[in-house]
Each structure stands twice: as C-alpha cells, then as structure tokens.
Amino acid sequence: MWVRADWVVKVLERNVPSILWMARGMDLKIQRRLCSKPQEESQPQPRSRSTLRVPGHKPTDWEKRFLLWAGHFKKAEDIPETVSIETIRAAKTTLRVKFSYVMIALTILGCVIMVIRGKQAVKRHESLISINLEKKAQWREEAAQSTSAKP
Known part of the structure; x- marks a missing residue:
C-alpha cells in the first residue's frame, strides 16, 4: 500500500x-500567534492626540487637595487654572501608594497592640475560656433564680 x-x-x-x-x-x-504580538504591533507607533481631548483640565477642590497632598505643588495658590489629566492621575496614584503604606503601618501597629494586650491578659490569668465559663455560670444562676421565683 x-x-x-x-x-x-x-x-x-x-x-x-x-x-x-x-x-x-x-x-x-x-x-507563535498566542505567545507574542505580531510584528506590525510590536513596534511602537506614534501616538496621535484625539481631537476631542481638552488640552487642560480645571481641577476640582478635591483634585487640588490631591495635588497638594501628593507634593506636586507647595501651596494652593501655586496650582494653575488648568492642569493636565496626567498630572492629576499621577497625584492620585501617589496618594494611593501613600495610603496603602499608612494602612500597612496601622495593621502592623494593631497587631503589636493586640499581642501586648494578650500578654497582659495572660499575666492577669484571663482567657476567653474562663470568661465564657463565668458568663455561663452567671446565666445558670439567673435561670435558676427566675424558675424558683415563679410559683
């Protein structure tokens, strides 16, 4: 064959x-179609600005605060009437990073405080088990008193 x-x-x-x-x-x-971009897309193309894009953006009060907090300007009077969108986005990104650092620091601080308070409770011989047993004993006494009080 x-x-x-x-x-x-x-x-x-x-x-x-x-x-x-x-x-x-x-x-x-x-x-390799799925692993890399085609040849014509892998080369950077010059970016053209959209005709609908406004060259400047008048920042709101909150955006002015963001610009100040991010350190782009020293005083509120230094902020111009129009600011580029990229500047505002950069300020917001900077604030996001700073906020995440603050949250990380507060989380670590909270953990340290809870460890310290837990060690102090151990020195006082307090634990969740003993507290729960005391509450249940108190509830049993109240239940016994309420049943004995009823004729």
Whole structure:
C-alpha cells in the first residue's frame, strides 16, 4: 500500500508544525500567534492626540487637595487654572501608594497592640475560656433564680 507524499506532509503540518517549519527554515517567531504580538504591533507607533481631548483640565477642590497632598505643588495658590489629566492621575496614584503604606503601618501597629494586650491578659490569668465559663455560670444562676421565683 503506497501513501502519497503530499498527504503525509499535510498530516504532519497539522500535527507537528514546528518540526516541518524548522525543516523548511521558517522563522518560528512569526508563527507563535498566542505567545507574542505580531510584528506590525510590536513596534511602537506614534501616538496621535484625539481631537476631542481638552488640552487642560480645571481641577476640582478635591483634585487640588490631591495635588497638594501628593507634593506636586507647595501651596494652593501655586496650582494653575488648568492642569493636565496626567498630572492629576499621577497625584492620585501617589496618594494611593501613600495610603496603602499608612494602612500597612496601622495593621502592623494593631497587631503589636493586640499581642501586648494578650500578654497582659495572660499575666492577669484571663482567657476567653474562663470568661465564657463565668458568663455561663452567671446565666445558670439567673435561670435558676427566675424558675424558683415563679410559683
């Protein structure tokens, strides 16, 4: 039984394409569709500004505060009437980072305080188990008193 050579090549191209491409001397970088961008997209293209984009943005009061807190301007009087959107975005990003640092510091401080308070409670021989047992004993006494008070 004879097999046609072109049929074998088609089957191999579908099942083992990289072997045939290497055998043919083709560049593998072009054929990796899912792993990399196509050649024409990988080169940076000059960005053109949209015609609808406003060259300057009048900042609101909150945006002015963001600009001050982020350190872009020293005083509120230094902020110009119009500021670029990129400057406001940069200020907001800076504030997000600063806020996350503050939250990390407060979390660590809270953990340290809770450890200290827990060690103090151990020195006083207080624990959740003893507190819960005392509450349950008190509830039993109240329940016993309420049942004995009813005639």
